[in-house]
Amino acid sequence: MEIFLPPQLVKAILLNTADDVGSKGIDFPTGFGAANAYQALLEITNAQYLNGSISNGNTDAFDLVVPPNIKQLKITLVWNDPPAVANAATALINDLDLELTLPSAGESWQPWVLNHFPSVDSLQLLPVEKERQPK
Numbered sequence: 857m858e859i860f861l862p863p864q865l866v867k868a869i870l871l872n873t874a875d876d877v878g879s880k881g882i883d884f885p886t887g888f889g890a891a892n893a894y895q896a897l898l899e900i901t902n903a904q905y906l907n908g909s910i911s912n913g914n915t916d917a918f919d920l921v922v923p924p925n926i927k928q929l930k931i932t933l934v935w936n937d938p939p940a941v942a943n944a945a946t947a948l949i950n951d952l953d954l955e956l957t958l959p960s961a962g963e964s965w966q967p968w969v970l971n972h973f974p975s976v977d978s979l980q981l982l983p984v985e986k987e988r989q990p991k
Contacts, residue, residue, distance in 0.1 A: 874888040
């Protein structure tokens with residue numbers, strides 16, 4: 857049986873199933889960690905992924921059922937971004953945001969992000985939860 861997965865989905869699965877190494881969480885020296893091909897194949901075989909598209913200015917939502925007693929949930933958002941024009945102020949064309957919400961408890965979580973300020977001290981900091989932007 858042949859399965860075709862778009863490149864951005866393959867990237868998301870590889871990042872999501874990587875084994876954490878080095879500092880806890882993502883970091884600049886080790887990225888998302890060491891690739892775990894077995895876990896990636898399990899994720900593909902069990903169809904533990906969502907694949908979709910969205911147009912500019914829109915919002916999309918997906919419902920996830922998380923079994924009881926799960927201690928860690930990893931969600932990875934990946935997309936293909938077209939190249940910016942030369943000398944553009946920002947190289948990112950499509951800026952997607954991810955938020956996990958638990959409506960029944962009124963809770964929500966933002967992704968973990970790294971400090972990308974170009975200094976050795978900043979680049980060695982652990983990830984922090986992204987600050988919520990006003991709506």
